[in-house]
Amino acid sequence: MKVKYELLKNDTKTKARYGLLHTNYGTYETPMFMPVGTQATVKTLSPEELKEMNSAVILSNTYHLWLRPGCDIVYNAGGLHKFMNYNGPILTDSGGFQVFSLAKNKSKDITEEGVHFKSHIDGSNLFLTPELSIQIQNKLDSDIAMSFDECIPYPATYEYAKASTERTLRWAKRGKGVFNNERQSLFGIVQGGAYEDLRNYSAIETVKMDFDGYSIGGTSVGEDKTTMYKMIDDAIKYLPIDKPRYLMGVGDPIDIIEGVVRGVDMFDCVLPTRIARHGNAFTRHGKINIKNAKYKEDFTPIEVGCDCYTCTHYTKAYIRHLIVSSESFGQRLLSIHNIRFLIKLTEDLRESIKNDNILEYKDAFIKEYSGGNDK
RNA sequence: GCGAGUAUGGUGAAGGGGUUAACACGGUGGAUUGUGGUUCCAUUAUGCUAGGGUUCGAAUCCCUAUACUCGCC
Numbered sequence: 001m002k003v004k005y006e007l008l009k010n011d012t013k014t015k016a017r018y019g020l021l022h023t024n025y026g027t028y029e030t031p032m033f034m035p036v037g038t039q040a041t042v043k044t045l046s047p048e049e050l051k052e053m054n055s056a057v058i059l060s061n062t063y064h065l066w067l068r069p070g071c072d073i074v075y076n077a078g079g080l081h082k083f084m085n086y087n088g089p090i091l092t093d094s095g096g097f098q099v100f101s102l103a104k105n106k107s108k109d110i111t112e113e114g115v116h117f118k119s120h121i122d123g124s125n126l127f128l129t130p131e132l133s134i135q136i137q138n139k140l141d142s143d144i145a146m147s148f149d150e151c152i153p154y155p156a157t158y159e160y161a162k163a164s165t166e167r168t169l170r171w172a173k174r175g176k177g178v179f180n181n182e183r184q185s186l187f188g189i190v191q192g193g194a195y196e197d198l199r200n201y202s203a204i205e206t207v208k209m210d211f212d213g214y215s216i217g218g219t220s221v222g223e224d225k226t227t228m229y230k231m232i233d234d235a236i237k238y239l240p241i242d243k244p245r246y247l248m249g250v251g252d253p254i255d256i257i258e259g260v261v262r263g264v265d266m267f268d269c270v271l272p273t274r275i276a277r278h279g280n281a282f283t284r285h286g287k288i289n290i291k292n293a294k295y296k297e298d299f300t301p302i303e304v305g306c307d308c309y310t311c312t313h314y315t316k317a318y319i320r321h322l323i324v325s326s327e328s329f330g331q332r333l334l335s336i337h338n339i340r341f342l343i344k345l346t347e348d349l350r351e352s353i354k355n356d357n358i359l360e361y362k363d364a365f366i367k368e369y370s371g372g373n374d375k
Numbered sequence: 376g377c378g379a380g381u382a383u384g385g386u387g388a389a390g391g392g393g394u395u396a397a398c399a400c401g402g403u404g405g406a407u408u409g410u411g412g413u414u415c416c417a418u419u420a421u422g423c424u425a426g427g428g429u430u431c432g433a434a435u436c437c438c439u440a441u442a443c444u445c446g447c448c
Contacts, residue, residue, distance in 0.1 A: 037410095038410050040398045044412085061409085061410085094409085098409085098410095120411045146409080149409095185429095215409080218409095246409090248408095249408050249409040250409090251408055264427080270407090274407060275406095278413090291403095292403085326413055328413095332415090354417085
């Protein structure tokens, strides 16, 4: 089935909204945070652990699975869900962003037809097109596929942003033309760089193609926060109320709140798992670096009151020891805490929308989060 | 006891008279937003075993002491 968005409540003072996302694998509340499992696994975590922290949709990646193990192997395994033993909804990114992030400093050639670039694994020449990306995703059999887009760098000239935005629209149309999977949904992606008129135009034209959901791409690529929030505003203004809105790649706690207030329903980000592997943890009082010497003999949890497995069983001193010793269990414990932190944040945001006090929640959160990380 | 050799930061070490003592690990901070899974950046010896001497100038040369190492009694 196609995903369906059910709007249950609009906030009275902001554009925030509370709703439900109906999927092949159950119905979930929004706004939601989606952990990233690029290579068919949320790094260090099992599906059971994800369920335990009330995770819903997870992300995986077309580009990575295309190269390794290959989409036919996933297809022959019975699809991505079976392959990775995950019976929840899966969204696959199209590979558009990987052209931007993996090949950032390497040779790549973006043409009307598609993108020529080099494999990050063995340097071999690759050619990815909008059609191929969709065909791979059809085979992977994720629940939500993404259109193949170009993520415009920041800053970019108006001329480049305009040409790229128009090309992304043509790519979206081409991808949609070959899309062929009844069980799967397809989302369009709004680009436009940091230019208001291009963002508006991109949103309007993408919506005309009638996708199952819409995402806002091209943010958090080096622009300042004010610009980023405006990019969201400029894009979301023209998105329909009856389809889910997904802000791609954003997962800083404050950015999630700013996104929700602007009407975003879905977020994904590598931040919780990536910083976990490098020893950082989110707390209500800001991000902490567990490797800091001051935690050497701190026998309290990362966050008192946190309901995650990590905080209910382990101390900062122990986790610090694991991270300093490069033990993978430490990475796992921090990943559990960080993902649970963002999921809990979205749970709180949903409650605040239902209670009509999201602005109060936002102000209190930001004040506490930015206030320091002495806890 | 005799002979030879070595002594550089928390560690392994480079430098064999000429500005701020290489590099690596470790330590201490920081970064990270649709993930190239032990990453990236900054910082970390006012000092080269101790004392004395030569020299404009010594970690580098000389003397003494001390500690290790290897031989021989």
